[in-house]
Amino acid sequence: MKKSKYAKFLPEAIEIYEKQTTKSAVQAAKEIYKKYQITSNFDTFRLAISKMIRLNNTEVKPKAKQRTKKTEAQPFVLSAWNFKTGEMMDVDEYCEFYKLPRADVKSYKLVSHTGTPYYNILFKEVEEIAKDLTAEYIAAAIKKYAKPVLYKKPAPTKTNLVDRIVYTDAHIGMEPNKSGFSLYGGNWGETELMDQLHQMVNFIVAEKKGNKLIIDDLGDYLDGWNGETVRKGHSLPQNMDNQAMFDVGVKFKIEMVDMLVQHYPEIEIHNICEDNHAGAFGYVVNSAFKQLVELKYKNVKVVNCRKFINHYYEGNHCFVISHGKDSKNLKFGFKPHLDAKQIEKIDQYLKQNQIFKKADYIEFSKGDSHQMLFDYCTSDDFDYMNYLAFSPSSEWVQTNFKKGRSGFILQHINPKENFKVVKPYFFTNNFKKVS
Known part of the structure; x- marks a missing residue:
């Protein structure tokens, strides 16, 4: 396999990645890109770093740890997979299903390499906020609240109020x-x-x-x-x-x-x-x-x-x-x-x-x-x-x-x-x- 020209940044990227609680390769790439003032296209650099981190996790870690990793909780995302039809939702179906304001979507990208496919959506009026509160951060921050709660729906009482x-x-x-x-x-x-x-x-x-x-x-x-x-x-x-x-x-x-x-x-x-x-x-x-x-x-x-x-x-x-x-x-x-x-x-x-x-x-x-x-x-x-x-x-x-x-x-x-x-x-x- 041809060695990436960004391979020299891999050790530092892995170090940043391992220290994170959210384990975001994108965030690791972002920190290095900013630190060394890299002039290459950021998306190209991000994809290269993410791929190298993913390959490193697959090739270097022993099998026992790979089996353990399968049981770890994954970041919460709104799945783009339609389990009824067995097909991927388009962005219109995705917004309708999760009650998102489709008219306010400025751009979107289907992310399918994470195990659970989802849409990374940018809304018109929140561009500035999206730079700080990224989709990865929001998913990690609300993951702990996504679990279903066991509760008994209370029975209605007789009242007109x-x-x-x-x-x-x-x-x-x-x-x-x-x-x-x-x-x-x-x-x-x-x-x-x-x-x-x-x-x-x-x-x-x-x-x-x-x-x-x-x-x-x-x-x-x-x-x-x-x-x-x-x-x-x-x-x-x-x-x-x-x-x-x-x-x-x-x-x-x-x-x-x-x-x-x-x-x-x-x-x-x-x-x-x-x-x-x-x-x-x-x-x-x-x-x-x-x-x-x-x-x-x-x-x-x-x-x-x-x-x-x-x-x-x-x-x-x-x-x-x-x-x-x-x-x-x-x-x-x-x-x-x-x-x-x-x-x-x-x-x-x-x-x-x-x-x-x-x-x-x-x-x-x-x-x-x-x-x-x-x-x-x-x-x-x-x-x-x-x-x-x-x-x-x-x-x-x-x-x-x-x-x-x-x-x-x-x-x-x-x-x-x-x-x-x-x-x-x-x-x-x-x-x-x-x-």
Whole structure:
């Protein structure tokens, strides 16, 4: 066999490959390519390095280890093989089967040499994110959540109510005390986030009234990308890098469903993915979550909302949901208090979508303001609901405004009647005194 001109890089590539937890030959090739500023085409170099690493693993390792390797867990991928027809799916079938947005696919490549064939897909609005959160990294990061969960679907009880939980502005990755001298200090890491998740789940279960649970995440789920908001130009103090925010963001939502699915026969989730902090990064996290949770559970539905304003119906109720500020167009978003321009904007949306004809009771739900202000009177046509933040206040907010409160809202709704009970929950341990 002809020796590759890149063979001199093989020992270092193998060393990098063996140190990785994900065992990615592509990542090893990428590090060497960058380190030595190689001018050859990267795809050519990558394929050569990957092939040499694969041959090395086959030829050098003893047979006993080869047999052991067969039992190792493989990276989780969405298989492109159609087991019903015995043929490979084309990209259209693949997107339809896994509920991926085909219209947003910019490019794709069928990867068939890994044992399980899959499509490596690049979406239009996430090119920048794809450079950091590669397909290999995402597959390895979510592999631990892909295993089916043994659970018994709860039997429905006799009730005419539906439960709805609303949280917003989780700002995963935000550092509220970067300087060490913020007015109220505080910690906001994975530990605090997961602690509040368990408080929320315990409250939902204790107050459960319905057989169906609606969960609305109104945006700014992640604090930003590369230490800035998605709009750029606004530096943010953060305590996680992009990959850590991805890991924690997926973990939070998977664990939330894992706990709640034991208590509700049906769960429907709406995630706002058009906001001013997370933007396309939030969509990537919510897309990974959607694929995983809908594979694990048949009674869970996830809707990722990519428009600035979205809506859904529950019986005679319509819930219009928005973060309140978008990723690029709006200089000023929806205010905590309605004014004439905002009423007109919402009214036009309701008319355009014929919501007045289809629903008797309408709520406009928004986040962004980090304030709980519920306005039932300014408009006779809809309720205007500002939801408080799930996260504590940032250092900037502490300095410019106040410490504030954080929490979430639970509602009990009668789909057929004008009945809606609103129950706020405030976290009491957001700020721990810093000595």
